[in-house]
Amino acid sequence: MLKVMYIMMLMILMSTTLLTVNMMISKKSNHEREKMTPFECGFNPNKSARKPFSIQFFLLGILFLVFDVEVTLILPLIITIKNSTLVIWSVSTNTILIILTLGLFHEWKSSTLDWIN
Secondary structure, three states: OHHHHHHHHHHHHHHHHHHHHHHHHOOOHHHHHHHHOOOOOOOOOOOOOOOOOOHHHHHHHHHHHHHHHHHHHHHHHHHOOOOOOHHHHHHHHHHHHHHHHHHHHHHHHOOOOOOOO
C-alpha cells in the first residue's frame, strides 16, 4: 500500500513539474498571435471592437426587409387569380404594386438609396 502511495505522489509531482516547466519555456507567440488576428467579423483587435457602423447601411437593410415582405405579399396573388374575379385581383395587385413603387420613389427622393452622399 505504501508503494502505491509513493507512486501516486511521484506521478503528481512529475506532472506538476512538467506543467510548470512547460509554462515557463513555452512560446507565448501562438497565444499572442491569436489575440492579434481579426476574429470572424473582421474587426481589428488592436482597436476598439465597438466601431460605429454606417446608418445608411442599416437603413438600406431595413428597406430591403420592407420591400422583401411586400414581394412576399405579391407572390400569393398569382395563385389567387383562379379563385377571384379579374377586377378584384387586378385592383389588389395594382394597389400593392403602387404602394411598393411609391415607397421606392420616396426612398429614392429622400436619398436613402444613395450610398455615397
